[in-house]
Amino acid sequence: MVKVSVLYPYSEGKGFDMGYYCEKHMPMVKEKLGSACKSIAVEQGIAGGAPGAPPTYVAMGHFFCESAEAFQAAFGPHVAEIMADIPNYTPIQPIIQISEVKI
């Protein structure tokens, strides 16, 4: 199983509409991915490791898929539409990470 993570770096003064992300964006992407996406997860950053430090990421969205190839094949045809939705909830440019789930 792989986990495709979309990480939104915390950035002073840059907003993130968590309601839109959870209710509109993530369900839309999950629907586009179809059966390639087994489940999704979303977290909102609340703190860093040091006392009073902001979180490294203000938000993180995750897609659990059978393989990186399955994700890419399902994501490719919809990439333009999915990217075009990002400005509806944040001006932050996300980082993508693909990981293998070990535990």
Place this chain on the structure above:
Amino acid sequence: MVKVSVLYPYSEGKGFDMGYYCEKHMPMVKEKLGSACKSIAVEQGIAGGAPGAPPTYVAMGHFFCESAEAFQAAFGPHVAEIMADIPNYTPIQPIIQISEVKI
């Protein structure tokens, strides 16, 4: 529910013993946290977003807890012992992120 994430940045030439991390370190930390930790997760970074790019993080470990306070109360008494185990599997200094689970 909060997720405490320990993120190990990818660093050219710096190793990470995933076997030790999954079989020794994470179970040891989970045992020290006791009932404050509901579950754990571990992922190994395999790729970044751009073709051929390395992952941002070579490894990520997560602890799911009822609250940040519950985690801190359980983690505090064992912090020295837990930190002292890190050199047994990597020379990489991790980043800590505390997040609220939304989905």
